[in-house]
Amino acid sequence: MKNIDQGDIPTSMIIRCIGELELPQYCADFAEDDPVLRRASTGAEYWLARGPQVCRQALSDDAVSRSAAAGAQSPALKANPTISASSIMSIDGSRHTQLKRVLSVWLSKRNAAAWKPNVAKRVEESIDRLRGFGSGGSVDLVSNFTSVLPMIDLADLLGVPEDRMADILDCADVFFDLDSVPPEQAAARIARLVDFTIEMLTVERKRLRPGMIVDLAANQDLSRREVLELILALLTAGFHTVAGQLSIVLYAVLSSGVLARAMLDPVAGETVVRALTHAVPVTTVSFPRRVLGEAVLGSTSLDHGDLVVAGLADAGACVLGDERRWHSEALNGLGFGFGKHRCPGDGFALDQLALATRAFVLAFPSARIAPGAESVRWTDGASTKSVATLLVDLTA
Numbered sequence: 001m002k003n004i005d006q007g008d009i010p011t012s013m014i015i016r017c018i019g020e021l022e023l024p025q026y027c028a029d030f031a032e033d034d035p036v037l038r039r040a041s042t043g044a045e046y047w048l049a050r051g052p053q054v055c056r057q058a059l060s061d062d063a064v065s066r067s068a069a070a071g072a073q074s075p076a077l078k079a080n081p082t083i084s085a086s087s088i089m090s091i092d093g094s095r096h097t098q099l100k101r102v103l104s105v106w107l108s109k110r111n112a113a114a115w116k117p118n119v120a121k122r123v124e125e126s127i128d129r130l131r132g133f134g135s136g137g138s139v140d141l142v143s144n145f146t147s148v149l150p151m152i153d154l155a156d157l158l159g160v161p162e163d164r165m166a167d168i169l170d171c172a173d174v175f176f177d178l179d180s181v182p183p184e185q186a187a188a189r190i191a192r193l194v195d196f197t198i199e200m201l202t203v204e205r206k207r208l209r210p211g212m213i214v215d216l217a218a219n220q221d222l223s224r225r226e227v228l229e230l231i232l233a234l235l236t237a238g239f240h241t242v243a244g245q246l247s248i249v250l251y252a253v254l255s256s257g258v259l260a261r262a263m264l265d266p267v268a269g270e271t272v273v274r275a276l277t278h279a280v281p282v283t284t285v286s287f288p289r290r291v292l293g294e295a296v297l298g299s300t301s302l303d304h305g306d307l308v309v310a311g312l313a314d315a316g317a318c319v320l321g322d323e324r325r326w327h328s329e330a331l332n333g334l335g336f337g338f339g340k341h342r343c344p345g346d347g348f349a350l351d352q353l354a355l356a357t358r359a360f361v362l363a364f365p366s367a368r369i370a371p372g373a374e375s376v377r378w379t380d381g382a383s384t385k386s387v388a389t390l391l392v393d394l395t396a
Ligand code: HEM
Pocket: 059, 088, 089, 090, 100, 103, 107, 233, 234, 237, 238, 239, 241, 242, 245, 277, 281, 282, 283, 285, 286, 287, 288, 312, 334, 335, 336, 337, 338, 340, 341, 342, 343, 344, 345, 346, 348, 349, 350
């Protein structure tokens, strides 16, 4: 990140720099004339919706149901063991709409005034911890920064007492490598998180700080089970995603002087994190859906019972070479999904990404990726992709 000066950086230049990043094979090869592709996987066959238009169709067509596929099992379509069939992420219909409204009010831009100062404070604390590494050797930004901060931010949003922060961080590893551990082990990990959450709702209730748990628990329209599941949904959906996306954004700004410089300007900085989330999304595919009745995606007819997954990374990558399409897709693409199940945490996530990355660039203007092929290692999850190791010389 040499020669950083603040200045106006046009969106088109930001987009071009993202297109030039060295990335691993992020999604299957895309052919414009093959927007919906039948794919075989070991356990099940499914349709992969590709390209922004077909993905949007797949995620908003009423005949393509999320709840009907909530238990879908196959290596590539593994049902996430942390998500119950009655979670907001698994249900459709009017109860889904009601629960979504409850979450959206909490996570809305209107409430940003409440969370932003706390996020900024937590970012500074995390940057100070990084400063503690001094100039001796390389630091892994994933284990020391990107996979710690988002859980602390979520705990703040929920109102977890300060002295229980370490415990909730301890629960964070629940979300790592879930794809690769046997179902019983994954279930044991999630049980720990459920225990912690129940403890917050019962034993620790009086010590909770003002925050989401207190508000949800006081909401007469929600059953105890729904409150528990909403909290778990936030931890499940809001931690691993931000941690992974932050690792991608930091990799990008450490790889491109222009992107690093853009981060110094609040508007250009927001464009960088937004465009990266849509072009290089940590969530490479949506949750599976199932066709009820019949559906036509692109020019392909799908039958009753077929499984469908939206290729969010495909949708981002296929527009990289086309700047005209990019302007709308970069700022309003599919990184956060689309339709009724679109992510309600986008504003909270983008604020965390922008604040953390800007603070990093300001604190370590001459940081660079440590030499050696082992310094950057990517994960290879079935439904997410991010940087697993990012060794950096902070004061190079
Ligand atoms: C960069 C970070 C994030 C990314 C890339 C992301 C991505 C997504 C995507 C793609 C979906 C839709 C999945 C589908 O339809 O199959 C989703 C849903 C969801 N996200 Fe996020 N997310 C992020 C951060 C967050 C945060 C911070 C929260 C909460 C604080 C959150 C809460 C949720 C919830 C509750 C859902 C389920 C919504 C529903 O089913 O109606 N996410 N997210």
